[in-house]
Amino acid sequence: MVKQLSITKTSNIDQKYGELSVQLGALIGDEKNLYANLANVSAALKQAFDFFWVGFYLVDTPDELVLGPFQGPIACTRIKKSQGVCGACWEQGKTIIVDNVDNYPGHIACSTESKSEIVIPVFQDNKVIAILDIDSNQLDYFNAKDAVGLEKICQIISDTL
Ligand code: SME
Numbered sequence: 001m002v003k004q005l006s007i008t009k010t011s012n013i014d015q016k017y018g019e020l021s022v023q024l025g026a027l028i029g030d031e032k033n034l035y036a037n038l039a040n041v042s043a044a045l046k047q048a049f050d051f052f053w054v055g056f057y058l059v060d061t062p063d064e065l066v067l068g069p070f071q072g073p074i075a076c077t078r079i080k081k082s083q084g085v086c087g088a089c090w091e092q093g094k095t096i097i098v099d100n101v102d103n104y105p106g107h108i109a110c111s112t113e114s115k116s117e118i119v120i121p122v123f124q125d126n127k128v129i130a131i132l133d134i135d136s137n138q139l140d141y142f143n144a145k146d147a148v149g150l151e152k153i154c155q156i157i158s159d160t161l
Helices: 013-028 034-049 084-092 144-160
Strands: 053-061 064-071 078-080 096-098 116-124 129-135
Touching: 013 034, 013 084, 013 144, 034 129, 034 144, 053 084, 053 144, 064 084, 064 116, 078 084, 084 096, 084 116, 084 129, 096 144, 129 144
Parallel strands: none
Antiparallel strands: 053 064, 053 129, 064 078, 096 116, 116 129
């Protein structure tokens, strides 16, 4: 098991996600406990990229997500299906990038410091079981490279289920 993350500071974004994926694979190993793995993935993403907020919402009932492991300021506890960016990601089953949260109809503001956001679904047997949600305090922060890197990380989580 990896005890310390090592991300090369000078790496470009693809390399950083690549380095992180390899180390997350080793960190997770054959651990099957979803909460433990989501907690470590949140911590690793925060440490590697210093995102403002990074964490998971888990499908809790047929129409509601509940807050899971995260790193950052306190956040909304429950989100209804189709509400906000996370609810839309759950409903659509696809990654959503929001360049400016103020321009996203229905965006749920857990912090006024969040300016842009990316959400990625985590699947089990082709059903969304959780959402990885990352907020930046800068506008236009996330791009297609983040989507590719984070979808790979969500796939690593799915592979444990
Ligand atoms: N902004 C999200 C809510 C969760 S927080 O960003 C942590 C949304 O609109 O679903």
